[in-house]
Amino acid sequence: MLTRIGVLSLGMAMPGLSQGEILKKPYKIRFRTMETDILVVGGGTAGAIAAIQAGRAGQKVTLLECQSQLGGTTTTAGVAFPGIFHAWGKQVISGIGWEIVQEAVALNGDTLPDFSMPHGRQHWRHQIRLNGQLYSMLLEQKCIDAGVEIRYYETPTQITFRNDHWLVETVGKGIHVQIRCRQIIDCSGNAIAASIAGFDLIREKETQPGTLMFTLEGYDMEKLDLNLIRSAYNDAVSRGELVRSEFRGDIVALLKTKGDNIQHIKGADSTTSESHTQANIMGRTSLYKHLKFLKKLPGCENIRIADMRTEVGVRETYRIDGLYRVTREDYVTGRVFKDAVSYSYYPIDLHTEHGVTPRHLAEGVVATVPLRSLIPKNSKNFIVAGRCLSSDRLANSALRVQASCMGMGQAAAAATILANQQNISPGEVDMDDLRKLLEQHGGIVPKS
Amino acid sequence: MTKSLVFFLVAVLYWSMGQKTPQDPIRYFRKQTINRPIAGVKARTVSLEEEMPNDSLFQHLSADGVPVYYTREVKTAVCFDNKCRQLVITLFWNPTGRYLGFELPENEFLSKKDHDPFTDKEYQRLNELLADPDLPLGKITFNELVLTSTPLKGELDGVSGATSENLLQYVIEGAAYTTYKLYTILYGPTQQLVRDWTMQCWGKEFMLEVIRSNNLYDVFWGLENVKGKLKEYPRLQEQVLDMIRSENYSLSEKAIHALEPKDLENITVQLKLLESLNGLDFGRKKRILELFGETSQLFPETVEQFNSRISDMEIPLKVLILEIFKEHEVVDGTTLHTVNGLAHSGNPYISRKAKEYLAWSGNKKE
Numbered sequence: 007m008l009t010r011i012g013v014l015s016l017g018m019a020m021p022g023l024s025q026g027e028i029l030k031k032p033y034k035i036r037f038r039t040m041e042t043d044i045l046v047v048g049g050g051t052a053g054a055i056a057a058i059q060a061g062r063a064g065q066k067v068t069l070l071e072c073q074s075q076l077g078g079t080t081t082t083a084g085v086a087f088p089g090i091f092h093a094w095g096k097q098v099i100s101g102i103g104w105e106i107v108q109e110a111v112a113l114n115g116d117t118l119p120d121f122s123m124p125h126g127r128q129h130w131r132h133q134i135r136l137n138g139q140l141y142s143m144l145l146e147q148k149c150i151d152a153g154v155e156i157r158y159y160e161t162p163t164q165i166t167f168r169n170d171h172w173l174v175e176t177v178g179k180g181i182h183v184q185i186r187c188r189q190i191i192d193c194s195g196n197a198i199a200a201s202i203a204g205f206d207l208i209r210e211k212e213t214q215p216g217t218l219m220f221t222l223e224g225y226d227m228e229k230l231d232l233n234l235i236r237s238a239y240n241d242a243v244s245r246g247e248l249v250r251s252e253f254r255g256d257i258v259a260l261l262k263t264k265g266d267n268i269q270h271i272k273g274a275d276s277t278t279s280e281s282h283t284q285a286n287i288m289g290r291t292s293l294y295k296h297l298k299f300l301k302k303l304p305g306c307e308n309i310r311i312a313d314m315r316t317e318v319g320v321r322e323t324y325r326i327d328g329l330y331r332v333t334r335e336d337y338v339t340g341r342v343f344k345d346a347v348s349y350s351y352y353p354i355d356l357h358t359e360h361g362v363t364p365r366h367l368a369e370g371v372v373a374t375v376p377l378r379s380l381i382p383k384n385s386k387n388f389i390v391a392g393r394c395l396s397s398d399r400l401a402n403s404a405l406r407v408q409a410s411c412m413g414m415g416q417a418a419a420a421a422t423i424l425a426n427q428q429n430i431s432p433g434e435v436d437m438d439d440l441r442k443l444l445e446q447h448g449g450i451v452p453k454s
Numbered sequence: 455m456t457k458s459l460v461f462f463l464v465a466v467l468y469w470s471m472g473q474k475t476p477q478d479p480i481r482y483f484r485k486q487t488i489n490r491p492i493a494g495v496k497a498r499t500v501s502l503e504e505e506m507p508n509d510s511l512f513q514h515l516s517a518d519g520v521p522v523y524y525t526r527e528v529k530t531a532v533c534f535d536n537k538c539r540q541l542v543i544t545l546f547w548n549p550t551g552r553y554l555g556f557e558l559p560e561n562e563f564l565s566k567k568d569h570d571p572f573t574d575k576e577y578q579r580l581n582e583l584l585a586d587p588d589l590p591l592g593k594i595t596f597n598e599l600v601l602t603s604t605p606l607k608g609e610l611d612g613v614s615g616a617t618s619e620n621l622l623q624y625v626i627e628g629a630a631y632t633t634y635k636l637y638t639i640l641y642g643p644t645q646q647l648v649r650d651w652t653m654q655c656w657g658k659e660f661m662l663e664v665i666r667s668n669n670l671y672d673v674f675w676g677l678e679n680v681k682g683k684l685k686e687y688p689r690l691q692e693q694v695l696d697m698i699r700s701e702n703y704s705l706s707e708k709a710i711h712a713l714e715p716k717d718l719e720n721i722t723v724q725l726k727l728l729e730s731l732n733g734l735d736f737g738r739k740k741r742i743l744e745l746f747g748e749t750s751q752l753f754p755e756t757v758e759q760f761n762s763r764i765s766d767m768e769i770p771l772k773v774l775i776l777e778i779f780k781e782h783e784v785v786d787g788t789t790l791h792t793v794n795g796l797a798h799s800g801n802p803y804i805s806r807k808a809k810e811y812l813a814w815s816g817n818k819k820e
Contacts, residue, residue, distance in 0.1 A: 062769055064802035097703060097735055104737050105770060112741075117678075117711070122670060122704040123588075131588060152803060232601040258601060262594075448736030448768045 037182045042068040042155070044422050045174055045187040047162055050078020051088075051408045052392035052415030053193030054145040055102045059419035059447060060191075061152025062102075065426060068185060069154050070176060072161040073317075076149065078195065080408055081142040083319030084219030085267060088408035089133030090351050092121040093372045098349035101449035103412025106148060107134055110141045127366060129353055157183075165190070165203040172203075172387065189387045189422040189432070193415060196277040196323040197394035205382035206327040210399055214321040214357045215251075216274020218289030220265040222297075224308035232258050235303055242299055251359040252292045260296065261306075269293070272359065276320040289318040321357060321393075321406065328396025329433060330378035337373040337401040338365075345437055346374035346452040347421070347444070348413030356403040374452045375405065377440070380418050381433045387425065389432040391418035413449070420444045480563060482581040483555035486523060487548055487667045488660070490516035498651070502643045505530050511644060513651055520660050521549040524648045528639060532632050539565055541632060549652040550664060550675040551645045553584050556636070566628030576626050583633060584640055587671070589624045591637040599634050653679065658687045665693055673705065677712040684717045691717060698730045698742075706734070710741050715748035724749075724756045728763075736768050743774050752782040761792045772796065772804060776811045785815045 023029060046057045049071030057069040069076075079085050088107060091099045111118060114137045125131040149156055160178035167173075174185040192199035197207050239257035242248045251270055253260045260268055269292060274285035293314070300306040330343075334354065350373045353364035367373070379396045380389050391414040393406035404410075420443045421432035428435070441451040496513045503509075512525045524547040531538045542562050546554035558564065564572040564580070572580070583589060599621070625633040656679075664676035677694065684691040697709035718724055724746070731739050746752065757779075764775050776796075779789060793815075796808035 062801075062803050064800075064804070092703065095703060097737070100736050102770075105740060108737050108741065118704075118707060120670070120674060120704045121707075122702050128588065128590075153806070228595040228597065230597060232597045236601065258598065262598065446769050448740075448770055450735075 033180070035177075035182050036180060037184075039184045039186070040068070042066045042185060042187045043426055044068070044189045044191060044419070045070065045172065045185055046154075046191045046193055046419075047199040048072075048078070048192070048194035048392070049076040049145075049149075049156065049158075050082075050193060050195055050392065050411075051080055051103075052195075052411040052418070053078070053191070054149065055106075055412045055415035056191045056193055056391055056419035057154045057156075058102050058145075058148045058152045059416045060423055061149065061154045062447060063420070063423040063443070065423055067152070067154045068187070069149060069156050070160045070162065071156065071158050074158050075142045076145040076156070077138065077142040079319050080136065081138045081145075082315065082317060083217075084138060084315035085217075085319055085408070086136040086138030086141060087130070087133045087267075088136065088412070090129060090407070091134075091409045092132055093349070093351040093367075094124075094370055095122055097121075098351055098372050098450060099409045099413040101413065101416045101444065101447060102148070103409065103416065105448060106141065106144050107136065110136050110144055113137075113144075114140055127364075129364065129366065162199055162202055165199060167203070167386065170387070174199075188426055189389070191415075191418050191422055192326075192388070192390040192394065193392045193418075195320070195392050195394060197326050197390060198277060200326050200382050200385075200388070200390060200394070201324065203382075203385075203388060205385055205388070207324040207394075208327055209324045210322065213273065213275070213323060214403070215270035215272050215359070216276075216285050216289065216318040216320045217267055217269045217271065218286075218293060218315060218318045219267060220269075220293055220314040221312040222261070222264045222309055223312040224310045225261065225306050227261060230261065230305040232261075235261070235300075235306075238303060239299070248295060248299060249292070253296065254361040256361075257296075257300075261300075264312075265293075270357065270359065270361075271318055274318050274320050275323055276318075277323050282317070282320075285318045285320065290314075322399075322402065323394075325394050325402060326382045326390050326396050328379045328390075329381045329383060330376050330396060332373075332376065332379050332395070332397040332401045332405065334398055334400035337404055338367060338371065340367070340371035340373055342374050342452050342454050343376035343378075344454045345377040346454055347377050347380075347417035347440065348375045348410070349373065349450065349452055350375055350405050350407075350410035350413070352404040352407045352410065354400050354404050355407070356400060372452075373401075373404070375410070375414055375417070377417070377421060377433065377435075377437075380414065380421075381431075385433075386431045387422075389418045389422055391415040416447065416449050417444060417451075420447070420449070479558065479560050480577065481555065481557040482577055483546070484548075484553065484581070484585055485669065486554060487550060487552075487664055487669065487672045488516065488520055488522045490518075490520065490522055492522055493517035498647075500526075500644065500647060502647075503530070503639065511647055511651075519655065520657065521652050521655055523548060523554055524651070526639070526644060528636075530635065532635060539569065539632075541635065543636070545636065545640055547640070547645065547648045548672065549648065549660075550672045551649040551652075552669065552671050552675075553587075553640050555581070556584070564629065564632060566626065566632075568628075570628065572626065572629070576629075580626055580633065580636075583624060583626070584636060587641065589637060590621060591624050591634055592641045594621070594634075596631075596634070599630060649675070658690055661687075662690055662693065665690070665697075670702075670705065674708055677708045681712045682714055684713065685719070691723065695723065695726050695730070698727070698738075699733055707738060707741075710738055710745075713745055715745055715750070718745055718749035719751055721753045721755060724753055725759070728756065728759050731763075736771070739768075739771060740774065743771060743778065747774070747778040747781045752778070752784065757784055757786065757789060761788050764792060764796070769801065769804060773807050776807055780811060780814055783818065785818055790815060 043066040044060045046053050046069045049069050054076040060067045160176045162176050164175035172187050176183045243250045271289045275281035300309050353366045355364045392411045421435050424435040425432045444451050492514045494515045497510045500511045501507050514522050526545050528543050532541045544557045548554045694709050694712050700706045793808050793811050799805045
């Protein structure tokens, strides 16, 4: 009888399963451990390149990326317009980043700009328009080819240094991983790994705004009454319906650019899920409001969103407090450091609520990135690459751009490879060895 | 004669030197690519701008039928702030689509606000502005030009480019619309018509002159348009191969891109390309090697060169050569020996790639 009751109660608890269906056990976070030589945190502009470099040098590499694809600002945030690889008629950044940019251009049937003509004040004439999705695929393929283990949707939560190794706890969808590695390259853009590991970070009281990339269509610029639109816009701003700084006070520019790198979202911060959620909501709300406003104006009745990136791109959050801080003076004078590992060429490009006024480098000047600026003070077996390098705000506004980050990513990886091989820290590697390794992989290293 | 009268006469003389008088024929010209006397003119009707329907585009030809330049006689009203002036001018294009110059009919002159004639300096400036294919003027609409008389705050970045303040430097003061109008005609649909018409008269001697031009714009246009035709024209091909070694990065890069895999179906071309690798950077070397992978045949001399040079190549290029070997099914003894050496490399990545090739070649033999 009891047996019969037991069977009955079990039968009542079980849902009715059709043929081919199986019952899923309650959701449980799986825990696993793994070991790797080099852990790259962040698969964006610098990180994907760093991972490929390390893999091609024969290291066991794990790449953590909290999003679903590689490329970061170039792909996920949609600024598929990297630069600048050439300065004053010569190539200054090459290597893996350039290899993939070149392949993306060729595969998409595009051509490179004419680098022999000086760009004047229009530095973007030397930037390269990419198919972002294609670029992302190429990064992924190159990582796989180099033996890199890509781990999407994962982010570090705890980083500790023990017995000359890092122990990194990560969480992702349904998984909790403990990774033991010898070196960490922090390419998160926000220096998140450096912060978790306990190194000091620096941040400006007010950071540069972020930008949601989108494309508008459904209107003819030539047929618009721009004076009327501008006047209506000013009225809407006065009434508090629109925020002037969100499109730099220039509704005509929004229409002209169709949304290409024009929005400014104050305080956009990608360091935590909460702050990034907030930035994304602000970016989309701003677009939504402006779209609704424009739709009421003559000639814009059919305006619509043709495309919109999945998240707001962020220009500035945290920087490490490194062994050396690159200053604006270093940058604009083109100081060639003894430990320079890569070049950087871009105007000083600080975005503020009033817009941006690029300050171009004087003729012949190309800045360099010292290895020390990639290494947090008091660190061991740890290096960063990308916009979180140690630099003052103005130098950072130029160093943060994609080509420079690619160069830094490759250089940082080269330093960790040598450090691993020689059982030293990245800051202790011999510059000749570093140069040789980078050149073997197609990189360009400044000559001091 | 008093001092003040002398001063007055000198001032008048100086002023008159700075002004084009209505009697002078006014003509400003850039350097032509083709310098031959005109022997004939052909015309095509074009209706590209609303205010100039059924206008003509003229092709000026040499005795051997080579297009020397193209012209359009522009007659349109320039209206701004409800005031109109007649604009009568002949515009010239190089056969490559490049701006070549302008000429005013006898007794005609360009004028600014309040009908002030252009000075010599302004004509020269106009000539320079019109010669720059990258001016923001080409990317704005008329209503933006009108609007931009009100300064905007800040400046845009990225592709968006110019603001009102910036635009002022790209126009002749007091003749913004005249500058804009001429620029948009020069770089509008007429430019493509010119290029298309030139391509209909395609000839190897003409293209050779174009890619030998001192003007990079012409050379780049020429390189784009010889792509796919080099195999049939060895002299053109030779010129392009020489350009790969240019110190000008873009010239070299565009010369490489003018090549197609079928151009490498020739031992001389393959060896010349291998020779040119020496002075090139990683990116350009990679593109050349990719062409070897895409062409239909790899000559034994080329394989020999690859085997002797692979050890000095950058690591990604080593891997690329292994892929080229696989693509062309190269499994000779020397190659196997070379790759076997790579399989013992201290770099596990290279070693893995070499082993993959060896495994593939083993299967191939079976």
